[in-house]
Amino acid sequence: MLGEIQLARYRFHCKVITPLQLPAYAGSTLRGVFGHALRQQACLMRARSCDGCTMLAACPYPQLFEPQRLTRPAGAPPLLAPYAIEAAFSSEAAAAQKWHSYRPGENYQFDMVLMTPQAIQQLPLIIASWRQAFGRGLGRGDGQAELLRVELISAEDREEPVPAVHASNLTIPEFSAAEDVLLHLETPLRLEQQGRRIGERELTPGIFLRHLIRRVGFLLGVQRPNLFPLEQVHQLNALADKVQGGERQLQWCDWSRYSTRQKQKMTLGGLVGHWQLQEVPEQLLPFIYLGQWLHVGKECAFGLGKYRWIKASQAGADILYQRV
Structure with a gap:
């Protein structure tokens, strides 16, 4: 019924440059710094706010990060953010509100799923935004890291190089019972x-x-x-x-x-x-x-x-x- 769907999971590998401290679940922190960097990378008007911007419909920032800003025909379904940031999660650490510390030279990685062809086409912009976000600093103390590489994650959870131009298709299995x-x-x-x-x-x-x-x-x-x-x-x-x-x-x-x-x-x-x-x-x-x-x-x-x-x-x- 569904056949092939265009979506992809990517793994971002970083090397810590200055001491990095992230909350027990870093997904919200990562989303915040990503959104800030994405807007700076994408915005041509250099405006403080998207309100009233004449370029809103053509700008990749609202399409990726704030699709609710875009005008939709009456009765059309809502536009959902076409991505998910996947960070490591531990229920014990989250309940205890522990922070994770990473020393310079250590590796840090997380995944990101892009859920539409339009989002996948913006992968170079997304990578540039992550590179800026980690270079500027995040978490407690604004720890910095260097983005080393990005891998495409297969349905079998194998890491593969990301082609320069690609449309990643996920094949949905057929079920008969x-x-x-x-x-x-x-x-x-x-x-x-x-x-x-x-x-x-x-x-x-x-x-x-x-x-x-x-x-x-x-x-x-x-x-x-x-x-x-x-x-x-x-x-x-x-x-x-x-x-x-x-x-x-x-x-x-x-x-x-x-x-x-x-x-x-x-x-x-x-x-x-x-x-x-x-x-x-x-x-x-x-x-x-x-x-x-x-x-x-x-x-x-x-x-x-x-x-x-x-x-x-x-x-x-x-x-x-x-x-x-």
Whole structure:
């Protein structure tokens, strides 16, 4: 049904130049410095604000970082940020609000998923923005690092050189029968329904899959308009509501970030751990597969809602009982 989708995951390798201190989860910090550098790299008007800019529609900055600024036809689906920054996450370190320290000469790496052809075309600008951000400094004490190289990450998690010109296609497998699915929620999953957060007790397969269907539909609609007619979405949602949950080991994990825009410390939380979905219909399996790149829930841009589909060949018998 989905075939090939243009999206790509890249790995950024850096060498620390001056002592670098990053919060337990650095996704929000990375997004902040990236946005600042991206605007400086992209803006031709050198204006202090994008408000009222006559170049807004042609500027890559709002297209990548603040798509909500762009004008959309009435009734059109919302434009979502076409990227996710993926930093290492530990629930214990996040709960304890620990900071990670990196000494000069040490390596630091993170991943970034670009989710549309337009975003992939802007890779040179994105690399230049990261190089500027790390050169200027980030984290506590404005530690600096040098961007050494960027690798393209295959679906099998292999690092490959990035061609000078490329359109990275992800092939969605074809599924012919229902399957049990074991998910590892690697970064906090933040879902809301009618303005209320979904905790471990309230989370159902139907809620999770409905959010996933909506996100995939919005992001893929940029590449292939009318891919999911409303009638088909209703059918997929009805299938999602019938999926049953199996064994789970989920926990709520709170962590804090400082919002430069709101000038205050914010506590965010979400669910992490392992969760089994039973007899997922084959029509929904491509969405679960694709969601490993697209993430699901709130704050996907700085890496929340990241999960991995653990195949039976990879899962140990006691994986559901390991600490998350």
